[in-house]
Amino acid sequence: AGNPRVCMEATGTYWEGVAEYLAGLGMVVSVINPAQMKAFGASRMVRTKTDKVDAQLIADFAHERQPQPWTAPSPAAQALRALVLRLEAVQAMRLQETNRLDVAREAVRQGIEDHIAWLDKEIKELIRAIKRHIDDDPDLRDKRELLDSIPGLGERTIPVLLSYYADTERFDNAKQAVAFAGLDPRQHESGSSVRGKPRMSKIGHSFLRKALYMPAMVTVYRTPWGQRFGQRLSAAGKAPKLIIGAMMRKLVHVAFGVLRSGKIFDPTLHNA
Secondary structure (H helix, E strand, O other): OOOOEEEEEOOOOHHHHHHHHHHHOOOEEEEEOHHHHHHHHHHOOOOOOOHHHHHHHHHHHHHHHOOOOOOOOOHHHHHHHHHHHHHHHHHHHHHHHHHHHHOOOHHHHHHHHHHHHHHHHHHHHHHHHHHHHHHOOHHHHHHHHHHHOOOOOOOOHHHHHHHHHOOHHHOOOHHHHHHHOOOOEEOOEEOOOEEOOOEEOOOOOHHHHHHHHHHHHHHHHHOHHHHHHHHHHHHOOOOHHHHHHHHHHHHHHHHHHHHHHOOOOOHHHHOO
């Protein structure tokens, strides 16, 4: 009775395209955290891990727990993400060709130079297309202005954040938004004596983490609110690498808060 229900784990990033497609067909799609499935499997004393066993476990979880339906990004956000990811791919191609040019023989040098010139043209057009896409959508345009109020975020990072977080209602809270990027801390403890250092879970979008690394550096070292944030963690004995990771998380928290509230960045809330 009713529409078919599909349940899947949020493992890596490949699930998202499938989820969008199935939701577009009218199916009820639920997406669950792998940690939930691990705990559910442990509660069932499942010790075998194969694709067939995992599929049955997810089906049992969906039937028993009836997880909340997943909401697809808006068409405008999906299109923006496609443009942003294409720009990233073309920029990666340009870097590869530049590296090849350094050691290229004369016989192939001209071809590589021509390709780099074409890639440069494509990069400029994609940057213009991203700007036009945001300009032409009132919701994205307003949200770009909100993100632009956050010191440390620039014109390259804002479209990336918009493409993943413009539809804030897709997340219950900022903690979920952070976990979506795989920036949530993962604690490992075993017994009373083995306690590993907290690390990023990295169960999420690696592209988001990559896009936030340089803005986090800029924020910590070049903005008043970021400097205060970094100094506070440094005084607590935190290493520079850990401080940058913490700022990456903080930027998602702040961006999500600004987008959800509809209010620009307030430095007084961040001791700036």
